[in-house]
Amino acid sequence: MSDFLALTLAEARDGLRRRDFTARELADAYIEAMAAARALNAYCAETPEQALAMAAAADQALAAGNAGPLAGIPLGIKDLFCTKDVLSQASSRILEGFKPRYESTVTANLWRDGAVMLGKTAMDEFAMGSSTETAVTGPVTNPWRGEGSNKNLVPGGSSGGSSAAVAAKIALGATGTDTGGSIRQPAAFTGTVGIKPTYGRCSRWGIIAFASSLDQAGPIARTVRDAAILLKSMAGHDPKDSTSINAPVPDFEAALSGDIRGLKVGIPKEYHTTQMPAEIEALWQQGIAWLKDAGAKIVDVSLPHTQYALATYYIVAPAEASSNLARYDGVRYGLRVNNGGGLNDMYAKTRAAGFGKEVKRRILIGTYVLSAGYYDAYYLKAQQVRTLIARDFTEAFKTVDVLLTPTAPSSAFGIGETTDPIAMYLNDVFTVPASLAGLPAMSLPAGLDKAGLPLGLQLIGKVLDEETVIKVGGVIERAAGFAAAPKPWWRS
Amino acid sequence: MSIDLATVRRIAHLARIDIDDAALAPMAGELNQILSWVEQLAQVNTDGVPPLTSVVDAELPRRADVVTDGGYPEDVLANAPQAEHGFFAVPKVIE
Numbered sequence: 001m002s003d004f005l006a007l008t009l010a011e012a013r014d015g016l017r018r019r020d021f022t023a024r025e026l027a028d029a030y031i032e033a034m035a036a037a038r039a040l041n042a043y044c045a046e047t048p049e050q051a052l053a054m055a056a057a058a059d060q061a062l063a064a065g066n067a068g069p070l071a072g073i074p075l076g077i078k079d080l081f082c083t084k085d086v087l088s089q090a091s092s093r094i095l096e097g098f099k100p101r102y103e104s105t106v107t108a109n110l111w112r113d114g115a116v117m118l119g120k121t122a123m124d125e126f127a128m129g130s131s132t133e134t135a136v137t138g139p140v141t142n143p144w145r146g147e148g149s150n151k152n153l154v155p156g157g158s159s160g161g162s163s164a165a166v167a168a169k170i171a172l173g174a175t176g177t178d179t180g181g182s183i184r185q186p187a188a189f190t191g192t193v194g195i196k197p198t199y200g201r202c203s204r205w206g207i208i209a210f211a212s213s214l215d216q217a218g219p220i221a222r223t224v225r226d227a228a229i230l231l232k233s234m235a236g237h238d239p240k241d242s243t244s245i246n247a248p249v250p251d252f253e254a255a256l257s258g259d260i261r262g263l264k265v266g267i268p269k270e271y272h273t274t275q276m277p278a279e280i281e282a283l284w285q286q287g288i289a290w291l292k293d294a295g296a297k298i299v300d301v302s303l304p305h306t307q308y309a310l311a312t313y314y315i316v317a318p319a320e321a322s323s324n325l326a327r328y329d330g331v332r333y334g335l336r337v338n339n340g341g342g343l344n345d346m347y348a349k350t351r352a353a354g355f356g357k358e359v360k361r362r363i364l365i366g367t368y369v370l371s372a373g374y375y376d377a378y379y380l381k382a383q384q385v386r387t388l389i390a391r392d393f394t395e396a397f398k399t400v401d402v403l404l405t406p407t408a409p410s411s412a413f414g415i416g417e418t419t420d421p422i423a424m425y426l427n428d429v430f431t432v433p434a435s436l437a438g439l440p441a442m443s444l445p446a447g448l449d450k451a452g453l454p455l456g457l458q459l460i461g462k463v464l465d466e467e468t469v470i471k472v473g474g475v476i477e478r479a480a481g482f483a484a485a486p487k488p489w490w491r492s
Numbered sequence: 493m494s495i496d497l498a499t500v501r502r503i504a505h506l507a508r509i510d511i512d513d514a515a516l517a518p519m520a521g522e523l524n525q526i527l528s529w530v531e532q533l534a535q536v537n538t539d540g541v542p543p544l545t546s547v548v549d550a551e552l553p554r555r556a557d558v559v560t561d562g563g564y565p566e567d568v569l570a571n572a573p574q575a576e577h578g579f580f581a582v583p584k585v586i587e
Binding site for chain 2: 097100305308331340344345361378384388390
C-alpha cells in the first residue's frame, strides 16, 4: 500500500477488515502527515501516543474478529469536545490547561466503535465565528489557495481546524459542531462534506456549550459515504442529555441507494439573494439540473421569514451564550486572574483576560437582551420569530421531501480580510435557518469558482430524515464528480 | 434604542467582565451596530405567536429521584486553579 492518505474512510475501513494493512500502518501515515502540516495550524493538540495505543487495540480487535465499525480509523476531534485527560479548551484562553476527567458522549461513541484519536482541532473561540481566526492557538489556514495565488485563506468556521484537517488529508474524518453553520460553512470552504444532523440526534453531553437550543455535533469527511459512516457512530440516545432524541439510529450508509426518482426537491425562492455571486447561483442551477436528470421533481417553495433568520439567531445565540459562559469564573477550572481585589474583582478580571473580543461582544449582547426591561423587546420577540421560521419549513415539507440551496454566499476569503462583525455573521445567511428549526442539513462540494476554490451546496431535510439528505447528497456527489484537491504546499 | 456608556458599564458588570474606560466607547459602538441590525425583527408581526423554546417535539424525560452520579471529589477538583481541604478555594469574601 503506497498511499494510505489517498484512501477514503470507507476504503480504509474495508482495507483494514480485509487485513490489507494494519491500523498501526494507517496511524503512522497520519501521524507523519499531521506533523508535516503544522503550517496549517489545524491541530491545537496532537495526541500521537494515544493514536498508537488506540491503533494497537484496533489491530487486536481486527485480528480477533470483534472489531467495531470504525476500528483503526484516525480522526481529528474539535476542541469543543471534552476528551478525558486531553486538553479541551474550546480554543479559549479561559480554559487554559483544562483536561477533563470525563469523555463526551459523542467521542466515547467513536472510541467504542474503534476510532483512533489523532488530536484536537482548533476552532473559533467557543465556536463563535465563521473563519477560525479567533482560536487562542492562532488562525487556521485553509489548505486551498486560489489558482496561482499564495494568499492564505480561512478554512471557514467555527469547525475550521476539522475542515482544514480533512481537506489536507491529515485526518480521515473529523468531528465538528454546528450552532448556526459551523459544520456546513467550513465544509463548503474546504471542499469537504459536513452533516449537521437533527437537533437531538447526537448527545450534547460533554460538548462545551455555546447556545444549547442550537448546538449539534456532526461529522466532516471527504465523501458523503464517509460522513454517513461517522454519523452512525456519533449519533444515539443519551439519558445524560435531556434533549437527546430517543429514536433508533438508521444505517445512514445504506441510504445511499442512488435512486431519487419521484423525490420532490424544494427550491426556496428567498435564497435567491441579490448579493449572491453569479457563480454560486449558477452552481445552484447546476445542482437542480443534476437532480432533475436523476429523476427528481423540482418544486419552487417559499420560506417567507428567511430574511429574519440571522437577526433572530444573533439574539437567541448570544442570550444562551451569556448564560452558558457564566460558568467561567476562575473558580473550578481554567484561568484565574487574582490581583488581591476580592472575589468579584477576580471574576471580572479573569473573564476580561480569558475571553477574546468576539466572545465578550456576544456575552454583552446576550446579557443586554436578557436584562430587565429588554427581555420582551428582544429575546421574546426573537423566540416568536423563530417559531415563524420553523413553521415556514413545516409548511414547505408538506409538499417537498428535501430542500436544495447554496451553503455559503462566497468561497473562502483571506485571513484578516473580514473585520466587521456583521459582515462575518452574513456568512451564515443560508445555514442559520435550518439551525433555528433544528433540521438536518448537509453541505457537499459541487464545483470550483473562477479562482479555483471549492463551493458547496446544501441539502436540508425533515426532522430525523438524515437518510433522504444523504441519499440526495450521494446523487449530487456522483453527478458533480468533484475530484479537485489542494496542492500540498504546506508539507514540510 | 441606543445604548450609552453607562449602560455598557452596567451590562459589563452584570456579565462580570472588566472593561477599561477607554474600551467602553468602542464597545458601545459595536453593540449599537449589532442592536440596530437586529431591530429589523420589529417589522415582523408576531401577535399571538408562541415563542419557540424547544425544537424537539418531546416531553422532558423523567427518571427516578435517586443519586446516579458523584463520589469522586478528586476528579471534580482536578482542574481547580486553587483547591484546599477538598474544596474550591477563592479569595476571602468576608473581611
